[in-house]
Structures are given as C-alpha cells and as structure tokens.
Amino acid sequence: MAKKNRLNTSQRKSLRQKEDEYIENLKTKIDEYDPKITTAKFFKDLPISEPTLKGLRESSFMKLTEVQADSIPVSLQGHDILAAAKTGSGKTLAFLIPVIERLYREKWTEFDGLGALIISPTRELAMQIYEVLTKIGSHTSFSAGLVIGGKDVKFELERISRINILIGTPGRILQHLDQAVGLNTSNLQMLVLDEADRCLDMGFKKTLDAIVSNLSPSRQTLLFSATQSQSVADLARLSLTDYKTVGTSDVMDGSGNKGPSTPDTLQQSYIEVPLADKLDTLFSFIKSHLKTKMIVFLSSSKQVHFVYETFRKMQPGISLMHLHGRQKQRARTETLDKFNRAQQVCLFATDVVARGIDFPAVEWVVQNDCPEDVDTYIHRVGRCARYGKKGKSLIMLTPQEQEAFLKRLQTRKIEPSRLNIKQSKKKSIKPQLQSLLFKDPELKYLGQKAFISYVRSIYVQKDKEVFKFDDLPTEEFAYSLGLPGAPKIKMKGMKTIEQAKERKNAPRQLAFLSKANDDGEIIEDKSKQPRTKYDKMFERKNQTILSEHYLNITKVQAQEDEDDDFISVKRTDHEINEAELPALTLPSSRRAQKKALSKKASISSKGNASKVVFDDDGEAHPVYELEGEEEFHKKGDAQIQKTEYLSKESAVMADIDGLDKQVAKEKKQEKKRKRLEAIRREKEATMEEEHSGDGGEGAPVAYLGTGNLSDDMHDDDMSESEGHLKKKARTVDYSHGKKQSSSDDNNIIEVEEPQTLEDLESLTAKLIQG
Numbered sequence: 001m002a003k004k005n006r007l008n009t010s011q012r013k014s015l016r017q018k019e020d021e022y023i024e025n026l027k028t029k030i031d032e033y034d035p036k037i038t039t040a041k042f043f044k045d046l047p048i049s050e051p052t053l054k055g056l057r058e059s060s061f062m063k064l065t066e067v068q069a070d071s072i073p074v075s076l077q078g079h080d081i082l083a084a085a086k087t088g089s090g091k092t093l094a095f096l097i098p099v100i101e102r103l104y105r106e107k108w109t110e111f112d113g114l115g116a117l118i119i120s121p122t123r124e125l126a127m128q129i130y131e132v133l134t135k136i137g138s139h140t141s142f143s144a145g146l147v148i149g150g151k152d153v154k155f156e157l158e159r160i161s162r163i164n165i166l167i168g169t170p171g172r173i174l175q176h177l178d179q180a181v182g183l184n185t186s187n188l189q190m191l192v193l194d195e196a197d198r199c200l201d202m203g204f205k206k207t208l209d210a211i212v213s214n215l216s217p218s219r220q221t222l223l224f225s226a227t228q229s230q231s232v233a234d235l236a237r238l239s240l241t242d243y244k245t246v247g248t249s250d251v252m253d254g255s256g257n258k259g260p261s262t263p264d265t266l267q268q269s270y271i272e273v274p275l276a277d278k279l280d281t282l283f284s285f286i287k288s289h290l291k292t293k294m295i296v297f298l299s300s301s302k303q304v305h306f307v308y309e310t311f312r313k314m315q316p317g318i319s320l321m322h323l324h325g326r327q328k329q330r331a332r333t334e335t336l337d338k339f340n341r342a343q344q345v346c347l348f349a350t351d352v353v354a355r356g357i358d359f360p361a362v363e364w365v366v367q368n369d370c371p372e373d374v375d376t377y378i379h380r381v382g383r384c385a386r387y388g389k390k391g392k393s394l395i396m397l398t399p400q401e402q403e404a405f406l407k408r409l410q411t412r413k414i415e416p417s418r419l420n421i422k423q424s425k426k427k428s429i430k431p432q433l434q435s436l437l438f439k440d441p442e443l444k445y446l447g448q449k450a451f452i453s454y455v456r457s458i459y460v461q462k463d464k465e466v467f468k469f470d471d472l473p474t475e476e477f478a479y480s481l482g483l484p485g486a487p488k489i490k491m492k493g494m495k496t497i498e499q500a501k502e503r504k505n506a507p508r509q510l511a512f513l514s515k516a517n518d519d520g521e522i523i524e525d526k527s528k529q530p531r532t533k534y535d536k537m538f539e540r541k542n543q544t545i546l547s548e549h550y551l552n553i554t555k556v557q558a559q560e561d562e563d564d565d566f567i568s569v570k571r572t573d574h575e576i577n578e579a580e581l582p583a584l585t586l587p588s589s590r591r592a593q594k595k596a597l598s599k600k601a602s603i604s605s606k607g608n609a610s611k612v613v614f615d616d617d618g619e620a621h622p623v624y625e626l627e628g629e630e631e632f633h634k635k636g637d638a639q640i641q642k643t644e645y646l647s648k649e650s651a652v653m654a655d656i657d658g659l660d661k662q663v664a665k666e667k668k669q670e671k672k673r674k675r676l677e678a679i680r681r682e683k684e685a686t687m688e689e690e691h692s693g694d695g696g697e698g699a700p701v702a703y704l705g706t707g708n709l710s711d712d713m714h715d716d717d718m719s720e721s722e723g724h725l726k727k728k729a730r731t732v733d734y735s736h737g738k739k740q741s742s743s744d745d746n747n748i749i750e751v752e753e754p755q756t757l758e759d760l761e762s763l764t765a766k767l768i769q770g
C-alpha cells in the first residue's frame with residue numbers, strides 16, 4: 001500500500017524543481033518589493049509562501065496591521081530590525097512570519113538544527129508566542145520547541161537537536177545551550193527578542209550575553225517591543241550595526257506626530273487617593289464594575305495574595321482571581337486560561353503579566369500601585385484596548401506620587417484625565433478588614449507580609465521623586481490593611497522604618513548621636529573590633545527587640561524577597577547601595593536625646609577617654625598599673641591572696657559557663673524555631689496552591705476560541721484511546737505545483753496529552769514535523 005503512494009525518482013525530481021522555482025520566484029518578489037512604492041494591505045499581497053498564507057487564513061488573519069505592513073517586507077529582505085509599536089498592534093506576527101519564511105526559503109530540515117531562536121522575558125509570553133506559531137505554521141514542515149522551565153531537561157536534551165524554532169525564556173535557553181551537546185547553533189539564521197528592552201536590561205544582561213556569544217554572528221536579529229531603549233551599547237552587544245528602525249521614535253519618546261505611546265482607543269484616567277484609602281477605593285471600584293473584565297495591578301505578590309484573600313471573603317459580587325510569579329507554574333497557567341475564558345472577572349496580578357500577554361476582551365486595567373516607570377505603565381495599560389478594541393485604564397496615585405508621576409507620563413504625551421470619587425460611593429472597608437484579620441491569624445500574617453513588601457517596594461524604587469519613602473504614612477497604611485499597627489521592619493542594613501526615617505530627618509546635631517541608645521548612652525562602634533563570643537551572644541539577644549513573630553516574618557521575608565517577583569522581575573540595576581542604607585538607631589525620647597547630647601558634649605570636650613583610678617592624693621593612674629612588691633605584701637599573706645583570687649576567678653568562670661549554656665540553649669531553640677518555620681511555610685505553600693486553583697468561583701464563563709495550548713495539541717483526527725493524540729499529516733500546497741509531504745511514514749508521532757507544563761514542554765519537543 002505504502003508503495004503505491006511513493007513517488008518515483010523523476011516525479012521527485014520534478015517536484016523538487018517546482019519547489020526550487022517557487023522559492024526563486026519568492027526571492028525575486030522580495031528583492032523587488034519596495035516598501036516606499038508598495039503598501040501591502042493584506043497578507044496575500046506580501047511575498048510570502050503559500051503554506052504560511054494558508055496558516056494565516058485559517059487563523060483569520062487577513063489584513064495587515066501597521067507594524068506588520070512596515071516591518072515584514074524589511075525583515076523578509078534580511079535586514080536587522082529594531083521595531084517599537086504600541087501594545088496590541090500585532091508585533092507577534094510581525095516577527096513570526098519572517099522567521100517561518102526565512103527557514104522556508106532556506107529549505108530547512110530537521111537535520112539543519114536550530115534555525116531560529118525566539119527569546120521572551122516571561123514564561124507566559126513564551127507560551128503565547130509558541131501558540132501563535134503552531135497556528136500560523138501548521139502547514140509548514142518545521143519543528144518548534146518551547147523551553148521555559150520544568151523538569152524534563154533530559155527528555156528535551158535528547159530531542160532538542162531536531163528543533164528548528166526554539167522559543168523560551170533567557171535562563172532556560174542558556175541552560176540548554178550549555179548542556180545540549182546536540183543543539184547546533186552554528187547554523188542559526190535568526191534571533192528574535194520579544195520585549196527587547198526588557199530582555200536587554202540589566203536583569204538579563206549576563207544571560208543574554210552568554211546566549212549571544214554562542215550564536216553565529218551572521219544571523220539576522222529582530223528586536224520588538226512596545227517600548228524601546230535603543231541604547232547603542234545594547235545594540236552593539238547584539239552586533240546590530242546596519243539595522244532598520246520601525247516606528248521607534250513615536251513609541252520611545254512620543255516625539256512623533258502621532259501622539260501618545262499608548263493605543264488611541266484607550267481611555268486613561270487617574271485618581272488621587274491617600275495610601276490608606278486605596279483599598280477602600282479599589283473595593284468600591286470593583287463593586288461598581290461587576291459586569292466587566294478587569295485586571296488590577298499591585299506592586300508585589302504579597303499584596304496580590306492579601307488583597308485576593310481578603311476581598312474574596314468580603315464577596316464583592318464578581319469572580320476574583322490572582323496571578324503572580326511566586327505561584328506554581330501549573331496554577332499560573334490555569335488562572336491564565338480561566339481568565340481568558342471568563343467574561344466578568346477581576347484578576348489581581350503583579351507585573352509578571354504586564355508585558356505582552358494578549359488577554360482577550362479586557363475592559364479595565366486598574367493600577368492600584370504606581371508602576372516603577374512609564375514603560376511599565378504603558379505595558380500594563382496595554383493589556384486592554386488591543387488590536388483597535390476599546391479599553392479603559394485607571395491609576396491610583398497618592399498625593400506624594402501624583403505630581404511627579406503625571407510629569408513623567410507627560411514626557412510620553414500621556415495625559416490621563418482626573419477622576420474624582422463620588423462621596424456617596426465612598427465606603428470604608430477598614431472595619432471589615434480589621435475584623436477579618438482579628439478573627440483569622442493567617443490573614444493577619446498575610447496582611448503583615450503585604451505591608452512589609454509594599455514598604456520595601458517603595459524603599460527600593462529608583463525614582464525617588466515619585467516614590468518618597470520618608471513620606472509614607474506607615475501607621476495609617478497598616479491600619480487600612482486591618483492591622484493593629486505598623487509591623488516593625490528590619491531590612492538588610494536597615495533598622496525599623498520609623499528609626500530609618502527618624503535618622504534621615506534628624507537634625508545634623510543629632511546625626512552623630514545615632515549611636516546613642518534610648519537612655520542616651522553612647523554605644524561604641526564595635527564593628528571594627530574583634531567580636532568575642534559574648535559580643536555575638538548579646539547581638540543575638542538584641543534581635544529579640546522584634547517580637548518572635550515579626551522576627552520570623554522578616555527572616556523569611558529576607559529570603560523570599562530574593563526571588564520575589566517585584567524585585568526580581570524588575571531591573572537589577574535597582575540594587576540598593578548598602579552604604580546608603582540607614583543602619584543605626586536614634587534615641588527615641590526627647591529626654592534621651594538631650595541626655596545623649598550632654599554626654600556627647602562632655603565626652604567630646606575631653607578627647608579620647610581612657611579609664612583611670614585615683615589614689616589617696618587625688619592623682620589619676622591607669623587601671624592596669626603594676627603594683628609594687630611591697631604594696632602587695634602589705635595586703636596580707638600571699639597564699640591567702642592567691643586563694644581569694646582563684647575563688648573570685650572561678651566565680652567569674654562559673655558565670656561565663658552559665659552564659660555558654662544559655663547560648664547553647666538559645667541555639668537549640670533557634671533550630672527548633674527554624675524547623676517549625678519550615679513546616680509552616682510548607683503548609684502555606686500548599687494553601688497558596690489551593691487558593692490559586694479556585695479562581696472560577698462560578699463566574700459566567702465564555703469560551704473564546706482556542707486560548708490554550710493543550711487545545712492546540714488536540715487533533716480532529718484523534719482516533720486512539722483517550723489521552724493520546726496523533727499529529728496531522730502536514731501537506732504543503734504550492735498551489736501552482738503541489739507537494740506531498742515527503743515523509744508520510746514519519747508523520748505520525750504518538751504523544752500523550754499534556755497535563756502539566758512539563759508535559760507540554762516535553763510534547764512540544766516531540767512534535768517534530770516533516
């Protein structure tokens with residue numbers, strides 16, 4: 001049977017010839033295409049191959065968007081590209097089509113190895129790009145792979161050498177470049193950076209440099225984003241010299257004639273809200289927008305977690321979901337999928353989904369916390385008003401942030417209109433929050449974490465004109481979260497917030513007194529002296545200034561914030577300079593300050609103090625003056641003196657021994673505390689996972705097209721038992737000369753239906769086509 005379908009040599013030869021002619025014809029059309037003369041309106045007007053056109057048609061992509069019309073012809077001609085176009089303007093297709101076409105014209109096969117590498121800063125975005133690629137590339141014969149983290153590195157290693165188009169996050173791609181002996185990058189034709197400015201910034205610098213050093217310098221490079229830095233140094237790093245720009249000036253600084261860097265269909269507004277009233281305002285906003293689909297951005301995963309957990313208890317009347325980088329990947333993917341399908345829903349999220357994610361039909365983007373910069377603002381609001389659809393955005397600015405941030409927005413021609421909250425609509429949820437936190441220690445704990453992470457987020461911000469740490473109304477803010485008072489925060493090199501602020505604001509006269517304690521005693525700086533074990537013990541004891549609970553929080557916090565998405569997703573050039581950190585304490589009361597001042601005055605007037613003893617004549621002597629022999633004998637029998645001395649010293653030794661035992665006991669307790677802490681964290685992680693899976697909450701659900709990857713993995717022809725699917729035999733239609741897939745026998749690969757992200761990754765690696 002199989003023999004019947006086999007082509008004989010002359011048929012194969014003729015087919016190859018037709019294919020060559022077709023490709024040559026395409027190349028000529030590309031060379032002849034002059035963007036200055038021709039403006040293609042539809043994909044079919046572009047010099048692109050029939051299989052790609054077929055994939056586009058089937059995905060209902062007919063008409064070109066502006067960035068697609070401007071950039072695709074230039075990319076097809078082989079130029080490097082630096083493109084910046086507004087959010088939701090269709091950049092994904094603008095780089096995917098040239099990638100597919102380049103490999104097509106090169107007649108790329110699985111034996112040629114990696115032909116294109118697409119880098120995205122987040123996993124979600126990489127998955128989305130992969131999804132679009134599998135749709136529009138469904139009639140081509142290339143293999144695509146998604147590497148974004150997961151466990152099955154070994155599995156991927158075995159198959160990665162056969163992948164032609166690899167999409168992934170920087171870290172994971174580097175891991176593969178390092179490990180995969182079979183990954184042949186020497187042939188690489190194209191490198192694409194989506195959200196290029198983010199990929200190029202400090203956070204990914206080292207990884208990206210390492211990736212690029214593995215790649216062939218002769219490759220074509222495409223950089224796309226809604227915001228671009230166009231730093232010459234960045235471009236040089238990518239060996240981008242003779243590149244073409246598309247739409248960059250408009251988007252970069254709003255200097256073009258076309259107005260703001262945000263979509264025209266976006267209606268933007270802001271309200272001035274004191275920090276302590278933000279949650280009241282947010283709750284009222286949600287209550288009055290129950291029939292909408294909205295995303296609320298908060299500054300950290302802890303904020304998101306707290307707001308989600310408390311608001312769902314207060315039941316505003318709309319389905320609530322939450323998404324942040326500290327959730328397990330499975331929960332993130334599930335939430336994303338549910339949110340895409342829902343019609344009336346509110347998603348609390350961090351900036352992990354601020355860039356690139358193409359959520360369908362979002363009506364409102366609310367920024368509860370001010371973004372770190374205008375670029376982040378642009379990306380966040382860009383989650384709505386996509387592809388010409390209407391959308392609305394609201395940003396809450398505190399009186400401290402308002403003026404400076406509006407000024408920053410103006411530089412990009414973004415001028416949101418001011419909204420005022422109707423007095424009648426104002427409702428305080430503070431009493432409810434207080435009662436919730438009072439009843440539920442778990443919520444109180446989340447509240448404390450939310451408080452701490454918010455305060456820290458303000459502290460680490462680079463733009464000090466917008467984020468004024470010293471003006472934070474911490475007590476009011478804590479109260480607004482339902483907490484009885486502001487938790488004390490200890491950060492690296494920083495004492496409590498209040499102390500840090502006090503010290504910053506203290507008069508110069510008092511600044512040098514930062515070493516005085518509450519009793520006005522000057523504490524010596526022992527940091528430069530060798531520390532004895534007693535010093536260490538006392539330091540340890542002093543840590544209990546914080547209650548054990550807060551102590552636990554701050555310790556865990558220090559660990560957690562290492563990879564908290566607020567800090568890690570953002571640029572690492574926002575590093576805190578330890579030297580700038582407030583690190584010392586001030587006497588808290590006026591009495592203590594006064595006392596310390598007078599002590600200081602007397603000490604400074606006397607110069608360096610050293611301890612002395614006075615003799616009967618009032619003469620001062622150093623403490624350790626050698627005693628004369630006569631003097632010694634005068635005091636009595638030497639033996640008795642010796643016994644007395646020894647018993648005094650052994651009493652001192654006994655005291656020291658007691659202290660040692662105390663230290664050992666404390667160590668043991670600390671160990672126990674850590675063990676309990678680990679158990680608690682484990683429990684919390686389980687809870688978090690459980691919470692994250694229940695976002696549906698009976699929301700009216702609309703199923704919008706194929707929004708998820710696993711759907712794409714299904715094949716209509718599935719005939720095997722459930723849980724297995726077959727890959728469709730791909731046919732390439734040259735329309736003017738048809739080509740049957742040359743390796744029918746190899747076209748069927750049985751793979752298991754993906755249940756998890758790891759499965760999905762493994763599956764993508766299996767989907768070797770051709």
Ligand SMILES: Nc1ncnc2c1ncn2[C@@H]1O[C@H](COP(=O)(O)OP(=O)(O)OP(=O)(O)O)[C@@H](O)[C@H]1O
Nearest residue numbers: 061063064065087088089090091092226356358387
């Ligand atoms: N030519 C087209 N015809 C119809 N729909 C399109 C076309 N191009 C893109 N779209 C749709 O427009 C939406 C936005 O596209 P895309 O996600 O590529 O935008 P983007 O410019 O990358 O946005 P962001 O800057 O936020 O990443 C998607 O839903 C996509 O399917």
